[in-house]
């Protein structure tokens with residue numbers, strides 16, 4: 177019963193390493209290194225990376241910018257609440273406002289074009305979850321987070337909230353249209 | 356002050372129990388099991404709600420149950436049990452009296468008070484359904500935070516009592532040479548716990564003051580960063596504790612020796628050195644942090660801890676294999692495993708814990724801790740799938756197996772329902788593995804965690820998940836129920852045996868007063884610096900079967916890892 181007794185060998189640190197162990201440690205270390213290199217590798221050669229562009233700002237300043245975009249590029253409204261559908265030009269800055277418990281406005285994008293989408297919360301944490309793509313990003317209050325995204329295929333996508341944000345968390349859903 | 360030096364010796368194992376330590380271990384274990392009972396009832400409600408075909412609870416109750424389930428399980432069950440393990444590894448394994456039992460009791464009652472207060476806030480006040488993460492600026496009632504703070508202070512006292520006990524053991528020479536490997540593992544857990552609780556204090560105390568209105572603002576990013584320094588490293592406490600228990604069970608059930616003390620201890624040290632920064636992998640898709648920071652903290656820091664787990668994952672079964680081969684089960688690759696005592700829940704639970712932790716919890720954890728891959732699973736059901744594999748199949752099942760050993764040895768009762776006990780690890784372990792796997796499946800298909808209604812009924816913009824995702828959560832519900840049955844059996848056996856089981860009477864049982872240390876005078880041991888195992892194994896490998904298992908593990912790991920990169924490469928380009 178040795179693991180629960182003091183090592184019988186007083187100088188246990190001089191015991192030679194077992195062959196099985198030595199081999200496995202070497203293999204495991206190589207694998208850990210490969211996994212480490214995959215991340216920088218993907219930054220250079222992969223297409224799905226966060227640029228980590230973010231600014232500290234206030235809900236007022238952020239809403240103002242979002243409102244400007246809505247004023248300029250709204251193409252129609254949807255539902256009884258007249259939620260604006262915004263069709264911004266490619267390459268422009270688009271602001272998505274997350275608040276308890278809605279996303280505002282609805283975006284309409286074009287496949288193959290890139291957009292600078294900003295995400296920020298007005299209150300608590302929210303989770304931007306784009307389905308069925310399954311891209312998931314944490315949305316903080318006070319941090320304007322910029323993502324440059326390029327939709328690939330036309331269709332109707334959903335944005336659901338996947339950071340628990342209180343009693344109506346499960347109702348916080350919206351759409352992104354890709355033409 | 357008179358020091359209690361009364362010990363009893365367990366007739367079957369020869370372990371020496373210090374009277375106050377024994378009482379403390381029992382009470383901590385009982386508090387743990389009560390928390391597990393509460394958490395288990397809540398698990399039933401949560402599972403039957405997430406299984407959308409049943410959809411049992413209303414939303415407010417679902418979120419309340421989920422908050423209380425997370426806390427009672429992850430915090431109270433696990434940490435009460437860990438304190439019992441610390442006292443066992445310190446006092447019992449070293450044959451040493453527990454330092455300051457009074458302080459230990461104070462710690463215990465603080466923990467009890469904290470757990471009650473926190474549950475009062477969540478369950479009775481019903482205004483603190485903020486999940487165990489309680490991300491600011493979502494706020495809970497002050498008693499929620501205060502409960503956690505009291506609990507943490509109590510646990511901290513437990514850690515210092517353990518360290519004090521090691522010092523007493525050394526000073527009173529109750530053992531010779533170095534502390535046993537299991538105690539070393541417990542020491543690792545204890546050191547990490549002290550770091551962890553310090554981070555916990557840094558985040559919970561300001562949040563508590565904020566909930567009282569004494570602090571104006573808590574930054575959400577700061578909160579998440581510090582919270583996970585606490586929340587993640589506390590998972591490393593669990594890993595260290597359950598790995599120590601794996602070694603202990605290998606020793607108890609097989610008389611297995613560590614393959615080499617040096618390797619196993621070095622692997623524990625890696626946990627201490629490299630896990631502190633791993634809170635980063637909770638923040639991979641948060642704004643305001645750079646990729647360099649994320650990569651540094653997840654890989655440099657975490658992969659060395661991953662390496663450590665991969666080493667333990669080999670050395671624990673390896674030690675068992677060597678012990679079995681030395682007993683004569685030396686044929687082929689796997690005779691040692693086939694002839695293992697699969698009907699003994701102490702062993703079967705431990706082995707399922709090891710396999711589930713490695714294959715399900717380990718692989719999924721490393722995958723989602725990769726900077727870019729996190730994008731495709733963050734906050735989906737994949738995440739609870741992963742940690743039910745680590746902290747339930749891994750930690751909880753390991754604790755359960757140890758309980759079967761402790762019922763006769765610590766509580767001196769015969770185990771009730773031995774036939775049920777035989778099946779319990781399979782029901783719980785395999786049910787939970789299925790549960791975790793199906794959750795991961797649903798998460799891969801985008802289903803969110805902590806979500807009351809994935810059908811979005813009545814929503815203006817409903818999202819429709821694919822049929823497979825629905826199938827996954829149905830299977831998840833069913834396997835969750837199997838695991839719950841396993842959990843009920845565990846509770847039945849432990850509570851039944853401890854309170855109603857037949858007392859084990861030992862003739863002329865007594866506590867003996869030990870004046871000074873009890874270890875025999877050190878014997879000069881001949882140095883065994885050459886190859887030590889006789890003629891076992893094959894091709895120069897003493898544990899070839901384990902090595903093959905390890906290679907199977909690595910292959911699944913590599914395949915699964917790259918499958919996910921492939922999947923990532925198909926989603927919208929993002930920069």
Ligand code: HEM
Pocket residue numbers: 398399401402405421422424425426428429432433486487488736739743746747751790803804805806835836838839842
């Ligand atoms: C039979 C046993 C169990 C079952 C069926 C079960 C089931 C569940 C379910 C369905 C969820 C909800 C997932 C979601 O909606 O996000 C959950 C969450 C959770 N469970 Fe368990 N669980 C069990 C045991 C445990 C144990 C033993 C632990 C810890 C040691 C644990 C820790 C947690 C935690 C930390 C959460 C997350 C709570 C949160 O998101 O805030 N569970 N469990």
Ligand SMILES: [Cu+2]
Pocket residue numbers: 275277301302303337338339340341345348
């Ligand atoms: Cu939300």
Ligand SMILES: [Cu+2]
Pocket residue numbers: 302303337338339340341342345346348
């Ligand atoms: Cu939400």
